[in-house]
Amino acid sequence: MQHYFAPEVETASREELTKLQDQRLVETVRRVYRDVPYYRKKMDAAGVSPDDIHGTADLHLLPFLSKEDLRSQYPDGLLARPVSDCVRIHSTSGTTGRRVVAYYTQNDVDMWEECCARALAAAGATKEDVVQVCYGYGLFTGGAGLHGGSHKLGSLTLPMSSGNTDRQIQFMTDLGATVLCCTPSYAAYLAETICERGLRDQIRLKAGIFGAEAWTEEMRREIEEKLGIRAYDIYGLTEISGPGVAYECSEQNGMHINEDNFIAEIIDPVTGEVLPDGEKGELVFTSITKEAFPLIRYRTKDICILNREKCACGRTFVRMTKPLGRSDDMLIVKGVNVFPSQIETVLLNNGYPANYQIIVTREKHTDNIEVQVEMTSEMFSDSLKEVTAREKALVADLKAMLGIKCDVRLVAPKSIERSEGKAKRVIDKRGLYKG
Numbered sequence: 522m523q524h525y526f527a528p529e530v531e532t533a534s535r536e537e538l539t540k541l542q543d544q545r546l547v548e549t550v551r552r553v554y555r556d557v558p559y560y561r562k563k564m565d566a567a568g569v570s571p572d573d574i575h576g577t578a579d580l581h582l583l584p585f586l587s588k589e590d591l592r593s594q595y596p597d598g599l600l601a602r603p604v605s606d607c608v609r610i611h612s613t614s615g616t617t618g619r620r621v622v623a624y625y626t627q628n629d630v631d632m633w634e635e636c637c638a639r640a641l642a643a644a645g646a647t648k649e650d651v652v653q654v655c656y657g658y659g660l661f662t663g664g665a666g667l668h669g670g671s672h673k674l675g676s677l678t679l680p681m682s683s684g685n686t687d688r689q690i691q692f693m694t695d696l697g698a699t700v701l702c703c704t705p706s707y708a709a710y711l712a713e714t715i716c717e718r719g720l721r722d723q724i725r726l727k728a729g730i731f732g733a734e735a736w737t738e739e740m741r742r743e744i745e746e747k748l749g750i751r752a753y754d755i756y757g758l759t760e761i762s763g764p765g766v767a768y769e770c771s772e773q774n775g776m777h778i779n780e781d782n783f784i785a786e787i788i789d790p791v792t793g794e795v796l797p798d799g800e801k802g803e804l805v806f807t808s809i810t811k812e813a814f815p816l817i818r819y820r821t822k823d824i825c826i827l828n829r830e831k832c833a834c835g836r837t838f839v840r841m842t843k844p845l846g847r848s849d850d851m852l853i854v855k856g857v858n859v860f861p862s863q864i865e866t867v868l869l870n871n872g873y874p875a876n877y878q879i880i881v882t883r884e885k886h887t888d889n890i891e892v893q894v895e896m897t898s899e900m901f902s903d904s905l906k907e908v909t910a911r912e913k914a915l916v917a918d919l920k921a922m923l924g925i926k927c928d929v930r931l932v933a934p935k936s937i938e939r940s941e942g943k944a945k946r947v948i949d950k951r952g953l954y955k956g
Contacts, residue, residue, distance in 0.1 A: 604624075652702060654682075699727050706944035730755050739870060852879075
């Protein structure tokens, strides 16, 4: 079984990558215009013909696609192949609106699993490893993607799914798991539980691949220290394929986008203008190898920066930063843009665990943020005076970071509900959003 580092594409020159993307983009645009009425209607409305697209330099001529488009075409209005050619679906949670259903042909599944195998290999995994997959299985893409990637790599795969922490730790120790795949919040919970039970010396983990939710560098360091591993970021979204669209290498300096399958752009989230590399904006993806559900210029709402400099690992694929926030879950409070990751950074820098909730309310047209933060067991033994002093210190640090005042309430250890999936960090009670 080969090690899934694919030098023919992962170390190709920029000219070679552009030539490959040009060819695949032209083919994809022609196909969706011919086979998907909704795309044809959007392109006609934008005054764009497939004959106008000769390569990536013409990508900006094509109209954007949004999640609202996908929801309006539920379940199969964007399907580019007959249902009889498809072998699987995955779906978004639908917690903020109508579900999005993504279809896969067998070739689509193979491509996706190849991308996930590359991510595992970039984290140092080989066929000798035991990969414990704690992402949810089923309609969610996390479990299926890393499971398939692990099989491609030839590793022993533990298809644990999410939850049942006692069983997770039992299999981790008994079967000698060496690579952990889950959300960062669940990794932090597992690390906390392992340390509390005195099992740190009984685990053999060397690496973790964590994604599906935002996390900070401070949280990365905390997980690495508690589990004795290197923690790698992975990026993906159901609409494009799932995890494995981009992945970190040993340099941990941005995530390499699988450019033989996806074209990335950064745009101004307000104007839609394409921004040059190095500028922060909204990430847009075009899939150029998907058969059943190819998306053209799909707006992810994730805010990041692209870097096309060759990485020290040898890969030439463009790198994206860890998402710096989202254009749709960014909180606007008292006219100030607030990202939960900013608050998390302050908390972790002050020695608090990565268990907190941000509650936003509005009274008499005035917004208020309350940050509820768990104390460590040592802090919990502090006097009331000391706890009050800690709260005041956090209020000051948060104001320095955000530019506005937040209320802080320190709560007892483990009083905030733990997450075995995506952590629920923000509770917005202002009634500003539907769904």
